[in-house]
Amino acid sequence: MRRLTLILVPYLWLLALFLVPFLIVLKISLSDTALAIPPYTPTLDLGAGWQGVKDFLSQLDLENFQFLTTDDLYWKAYLSSLQIAVIATLLTLLVGYPIAYGMANSPDHWRPTLMLLVILPFWTSFLIRVYSWMGILSGEGYLNQFLMWTGLISEPLTILNTPVAVYIGIVYTYLPFMILPIYAALERMDASLLEAAEDLGCSRLQAFWLITIPLSKNGIIAGCFLVFIPTIGEFVIPSLLGGSQTLMIGKVLWEEFFNNRDWPVASAVAVILLLILIIPIILFQRNEQKQREAEG
Amino acid sequence: MRRFTWFNATSLTVGFAFLYLPMILLVIYSFNDSKLVTVWAGFSTKWYGELLRNDAFLDAAWVTLQVAFVSSTVATVLGTMAAYVMVRAGRFAGRTLFSGMIYAPLVMPEVITGLSLLLLFIGIGLDRGVFTIILAHTTFSMCYVSVVVSSRLVSFDRSLEEAALDLGCSPMQAFRLVTLPIIAPAVFAGWLLAFTLSLDDLVIASFTAGPSATTLPIKIWSSIRLGVSPEINALSTLMIAVVAVGVITASIVTKRSALRQEADQRAAERA
Numbered sequence: 001m002r003r004l005t006l007i008l009v010p011y012l013w014l015l016a017l018f019l020v021p022f023l024i025v026l027k028i029s030l031s032d033t034a035l036a037i038p039p040y041t042p043t044l045d046l047g048a049g050w051q052g053v054k055d056f057l058s059q060l061d062l063e064n065f066q067f068l069t070t071d072d073l074y075w076k077a078y079l080s081s082l083q084i085a086v087i088a089t090l091l092t093l094l095v096g097y098p099i100a101y102g103m104a105n106s107p108d109h110w111r112p113t114l115m116l117l118v119i120l121p122f123w124t125s126f127l128i129r130v131y132s133w134m135g136i137l138s139g140e141g142y143l144n145q146f147l148m149w150t151g152l153i154s155e156p157l158t159i160l161n162t163p164v165a166v167y168i169g170i171v172y173t174y175l176p177f178m179i180l181p182i183y184a185a186l187e188r189m190d191a192s193l194l195e196a197a198e199d200l201g202c203s204r205l206q207a208f209w210l211i212t213i214p215l216s217k218n219g220i221i222a223g224c225f226l227v228f229i230p231t232i233g234e235f236v237i238p239s240l241l242g243g244s245q246t247l248m249i250g251k252v253l254w255e256e257f258f259n260n261r262d263w264p265v266a267s268a269v270a271v272i273l274l275l276i277l278i279i280p281i282i283l284f285q286r287n288e289q290k291q292r293e294a295e296g
Numbered sequence: 297m298r299r300f301t302w303f304n305a306t307s308l309t310v311g312f313a314f315l316y317l318p319m320i321l322l323v324i325y326s327f328n329d330s331k332l333v334t335v336w337a338g339f340s341t342k343w344y345g346e347l348l349r350n351d352a353f354l355d356a357a358w359v360t361l362q363v364a365f366v367s368s369t370v371a372t373v374l375g376t377m378a379a380y381v382m383v384r385a386g387r388f389a390g391r392t393l394f395s396g397m398i399y400a401p402l403v404m405p406e407v408i409t410g411l412s413l414l415l416l417f418i419g420i421g422l423d424r425g426v427f428t429i430i431l432a433h434t435t436f437s438m439c440y441v442s443v444v445v446s447s448r449l450v451s452f453d454r455s456l457e458e459a460a461l462d463l464g465c466s467p468m469q470a471f472r473l474v475t476l477p478i479i480a481p482a483v484f485a486g487w488l489l490a491f492t493l494s495l496d497d498l499v500i501a502s503f504t505a506g507p508s509a510t511t512l513p514i515k516i517w518s519s520i521r522l523g524v525s526p527e528i529n530a531l532s533t534l535m536i537a538v539v540a541v542g543v544i545t546a547s548i549v550t551k552r553s554a555l556r557q558e559a560d561q562r563a564a565e566r567a
Contacts, residue, residue, distance in 0.1 A: 002467070003385060006377055006380060006381055006385065007381050007385055007388060007394075009374065009377055010374050010375075010377045010378035010381060010394075010438070010442075011381075011390070011394055013374055013434075013435070013438070014378075014394070014397040014398070014435070014438075015397070017413065017416070017431060017432075017434075017435040018397050018400070018401060018435055019393075019397060020416060021412035021413050021415060021416035022408075022412050024412060024415045024416055024419055025408070025411060025412045025415060028415060095311070095314070098307035098311065099307055099308060099311035099312075101304065101307065102303075102304035102305070102307040102308040102311070103308065105301070105304050106300060106304060106308070107300065112547075112551070114308070116543070116544070116547055117312055117315070117316075118315075119543065120539070120540065120543055121315055121316075121319070123492055123539045123542070123543050124319070124535070124536055124539050125495070125496050125513070125532070125535055125539075126496055126498075127496070127498055127513050127516055127517065127520075128319075128322070128516075128532040128535060128536070129318070129319070131322075131516075131520050131524075131528065131532065132318035132319055132321065132322045132532070133318055134520065134523070134524050135321065135322070135325065135333055135334060135524045135529075136318060136321065138334070138523075138524070140334050140335075141334055142321055142334060145334065172314070172315075172318070175314075175315065229403050230403075230405070232405065233405025233406065233407055233408065234405075235406065235407050235499055236498060236499070239521075240520065240521070250405060250406075250407045253407045253408075253411065254407055254499075257411060257503075263415070266411060267411070267415070270407070270408045270411055270412070273405060273407075273408065274404075274405075274408060277403070277405070281403050284403075285399075
């Protein structure tokens, strides 16, 4: 009895507030747009009994998904989200790896402090961290002021409201997610392996490439997924830093819903976004599981 | 013993400069006298005064704290239960679905979570406001809590619990007297994570808030969309300060308790 309560309470909560809402999204994505409240038809009329359910099901169709294929805004947004996520993930890896490497190879008594320094931004408001770049990258911002002061440029650069600003924002906010798994992998590494490689005639660079990189592979993969998956549906960064030039699907969904009030299309966008995400999520789960099994 | 090499020291310095410079600039320029955020015009604390007189921000902050406190507390209870189910309940019908529903919200884009909950609330005719934000935040943060707590439960030595049961504890007593004190740090960490996630959330709150309730991130969002403002810089500085003090205190406390535990263990081994 007690066991049943223990299972049922969280189970029912998640069913009601996670699974059911998602089924509603699926349903509305198959409905038609209407100028009504709520702005879609049909609505399920359970009072009409089985006939009502049949009527309801017969009115659902894939029209909204067809609409998504006809307007090139949507597939452009999907493609550009994927592209931005891939590039940003690689950039985060390039920035994050040396930091994780430096941390793993620092004196023991320094490590807790360095760890704290990586985690601290993670607890700080995401919105504020993105916002902090608006003042840096704008036309009269700190970066342009600094570059003009050094004489490197004579005209301010346009960075804010371009994809470059979005990349900077993503690398900045997701950096801890990349550093931590790589650091965890590098820290476990046995340093004597490198000595052995050097004794056997490897240069330091070769030893790094042949030993350190493969041994930190799992950390790299985990870090890349942890950056890639949330980046795809990112809304705040492209809206604040990307301007109207940057097309990302999370932003399209938001605008479809709040600005155009087209709920069926917004729902269809959400369904496809989720379908795109399922593959990397499954790959990520597999990788985690493999790692857990490897560690016993 | 590893020492800093030239390369490591450089990469760490550059890396941490990148992580911290934007926030440092934000803090410095929150004390700027000028209305133009990027032009330095002398030291002043006037934006802090302005902020404290701004009722809209104070109200939003109060709503946010209430939402975060209630949702993280409920999420901690539900998340701990869910973790217990995942680790201890063995097989039951629908277990795969259950663990799927625990992990899926962690990777679900916020726009989808927000949209789906909003459609649910409208579908069942629930007026949107503080209550709906609490429901939404509880749902996604209980999953984070359950992941944190279940990782502790997995490494937990079950024989301690069995010993308590053998010595005459009821299952509830065994949980309260043995299990809970041992997993308490993880439960607290889960609560803190849930609390921060709730404080921080913009997207899900925007979908589920409705016109009657405004949280601090929503308020910040509507004012920074128009550009940088010195008042927001002051607000950001306060928030960064609170987090920094909180995280540093927490890390000192955990370090102390780890040391104490080590000392206890050594004493136990001697005895």
